Amino acid sequence: MANKLYAMEQLTEEVAKDVAASPQEWMRFLNTASRLYKYTFPEQLLIYAQRPEATAVASMEIWNQKMYRWIKKGSKGIALIDNTSGPKTKLRYVFDVQDTYKVRNLGKDPQLWNLPxxxxxxxxxxxxxxxxxxxxxxxxxxxxxxxxxxxxxxxxxxxxxxxxxxxxxxxxxxxxxxxxxxxxxxxxxxxxxxxxxxxxxxxxxxxxx
Structure with missing residues (x-):
């Protein structure tokens, strides 16, 4: 876990440099960030690095317990650095809606707002x-x-x-x-x-x- 955490810390730094390298790359990052505005900047960087096309991202618990959606077999979670839930920094994982499927008769679709x-x-x-x-x-x-x-x-x-x-x-x-x-x-x-x-x-x- 320590090696994985270190790898994510390094990835955050690398992606931060990459997105700052050109206006085009910065705008591509902003396209992802605009869909995931509830996440912090470091979290947005990691989501962009791992799943730039993500649209609605949440933990397995939220997908299961609030949205009644299961994670598809073989789906790979998006690793984020969590330094807010205890004395030790650790990784937590979130999944894009495309990694999930609805429980029959119960599953909900995330309501992605749009402005007509x-x-x-x-x-x-x-x-x-x-x-x-x-x-x-x-x-x-x-x-x-x-x-x-x-x-x-x-x-x-x-x-x-x-x-x-x-x-x-x-x-x-x-x-x-x-x-x-x-x-x-x-x-x-x-x-x-x-x-x-x-x-x-x-x-x-x-x-x-």
């Missing part, structure tokens, strides 16, 4: 009200952009502090702290915006500019 076109303006209006945004043009896309900016405010200082400890070998190393913040803020805002748009189905209905 006719609901876009309602969401845009709701975001403007909740975030106290001024009336803005651009509909859902621009409202989500503003929401992405707002979401950055709380955790950006801590993220920047960590970033500055690990910029060696990146283009940020050449920049002063002010410009590091500008570049990082823009990258993360656009990344969050992309995840929002993708999860709401906007990406499939419009051309990403």
């Amino acid at each position: 076109v006719e609901g876009e303006q309602l969401v845009a209006d709701y975001l403007q009200e909740q975030l106290s945004l001024e009336d803005i043009e651009g509909g859902l896309a621009e409202s989500l952009h503003q929401a992405a900016k707002e979401s950055m405010q709380e955790w950006l200082p801590d993220a920047l502090e960590e970033l500055r400890l690990d910029v060696t070998g990146t283009f940020l190393e050449e920049l002063d702290e002010q410009n590091q913040e500008v570049e990082f803020r823009e990258l993360m805002t656009n990344s969050v915006w992309y995840v929002f748009l993708n999860r709401c189905g906007w990406m499939h209905r419009n051309i990403w500019m």
